[in-house]
Amino acid sequence: MSNKPIVGITMGDAAGVGPEIILKSLMNADVYEWCRPLVIGDAKILENAKRVVDGEHLTIQPISDVREGKFRLGNVPCIDLNLLPEDLPLGEVSAVSGDAAYQFLAQAIELAKKGDIQAICTAPLNKEALHLGGHKYPGHTEILAQLTDTKDYAMMLSAPELKVIHVTTHVGLIDAVKQINPDRVYSVIKMAHETLKKAGNEQPKIAVCGINPHAGENGLFGYGEEEEKVIPGVERAANEGIDVQGPLPADTLFFRAVRGDFDIVVAMYHDQGHGPIKVLGLDAGVNITVGLPIIRTSVDHGTAFDIAGKGIADEKSLIEAIRQGVELAPKSFDV
Numbered sequence: 001m002s003n004k005p006i007v008g009i010t011m012g013d014a015a016g017v018g019p020e021i022i023l024k025s026l027m028n029a030d031v032y033e034w035c036r037p038l039v040i041g042d043a044k045i046l047e048n049a050k051r052v053v054d055g056e057h058l059t060i061q062p063i064s065d066v067r068e069g070k071f072r073l074g075n076v077p078c079i080d081l082n083l084l085p086e087d088l089p090l091g092e093v094s095a096v097s098g099d100a101a102y103q104f105l106a107q108a109i110e111l112a113k114k115g116d117i118q119a120i121c122t123a124p125l126n127k128e129a130l131h132l133g134g135h136k137y138p139g140h141t142e143i144l145a146q147l148t149d150t151k152d153y154a155m156m157l158s159a160p161e162l163k164v165i166h167v168t169t170h171v172g173l174i175d176a177v178k179q180i181n182p183d184r185v186y187s188v189i190k191m192a193h194e195t196l197k198k199a200g201n202e203q204p205k206i207a208v209c210g211i212n213p214h215a216g217e218n219g220l221f222g223y224g225e226e227e228e229k230v231i232p233g234v235e236r237a238a239n240e241g242i243d244v245q246g247p248l249p250a251d252t253l254f255f256r257a258v259r260g261d262f263d264i265v266v267a268m269y270h271d272q273g274h275g276p277i278k279v280l281g282l283d284a285g286v287n288i289t290v291g292l293p294i295i296r297t298s299v300d301h302g303t304a305f306d307i308a309g310k311g312i313a314d315e316k317s318l319i320e321a322i323r324q325g326v327e328l329a330p331k332s333f334d335v
């Protein structure tokens with residue numbers, strides 16, 4: 001029995017860069033210092049990916065049970081669901097790869113719920129392929145929520161200089177404003193507070209974005225959305241002793257957070273939070289779903305169909321996602 005957590009790495013859409021960034025990551029000795037990495041996907045796809053990442057020295061170990069895995073540098077244990085054709089075209093949207101991406105994640109969730117793995121780290125999927133495969137979800141986060149019966153959750157993006165958590169994510173802007181309400185704002189602030197506390201920050205400093213330019217500027221912009229939808233949630237959290245400020249103008253808030261004034265920013269909608277993180281670099285950000293009963297981290301980039309199979313995809317975001325998954329994982333377990 002090892003004291004290192006087992007991190008289940010889902011292959012995502014196998015027609016994208018997932019298989020190759022997984023193998024590149026598992027050539028990094030640091031990963032094995034942190035954890036016992038386990039791929040959940042398709043072993044023959046990994047065999048194909050070896051050729052494009054100079055990974056011929058790697059041994060792909062197909063297994064059906066976590067306990068069969070040999071966790072050492074150079075050996076890649078893979079829970080092999082065997083769902084894909086060996087000649088799967090790279091860089092193309094397909095129902096078969098979309099369905100497989102869903103099945104890889106569903107298997108990982110079952111393993112995490114049973115305690116066989118301590119964290120899930122997801123390679124990217126393609127939403128169009130996912131839908132073609134019969135799974136009508138906006139993305140990973142919503143699948144994770146449904147399959148763990150989680151009602152209250154949020155997307156957090158983490159980069160070395162900035163952390164952002166979202167009140168709304170994959171909805172249009174008009175719908176996002178409709179969905180924002182004091183209870184949701186309070187809930188996301190509380191999740192941010194608890195997540196950073198678990199990571200060792202005893203009193204995290206939290207800042208909340210406004211919805212409108214200049215956070216409404218006392219009614220000059222918008223129709224009182226800050227007063228109606230945001231301020232009551234902020235006040236409720238502050239009254240519980242959480243160190244939170246807002247709503248603050250988003251155009252200066254992210255600069256202040258990167259400077260160190262705040263530990264995390266609560267963004268109101270998808271692009272308000274994603275834009276600043278991605279300006280810092282697509283290989284720097286990690287996507288973390290908070291509020292789940294299991295740990296899940298992910299790369300913060302897509303399937304990159306345009307470069308799939310070329311061996312040039314950057315694995316840094318996946319390595320960082322694995323590292324952060326280990327940080328958040330339970331410290332005691334039985335496997």
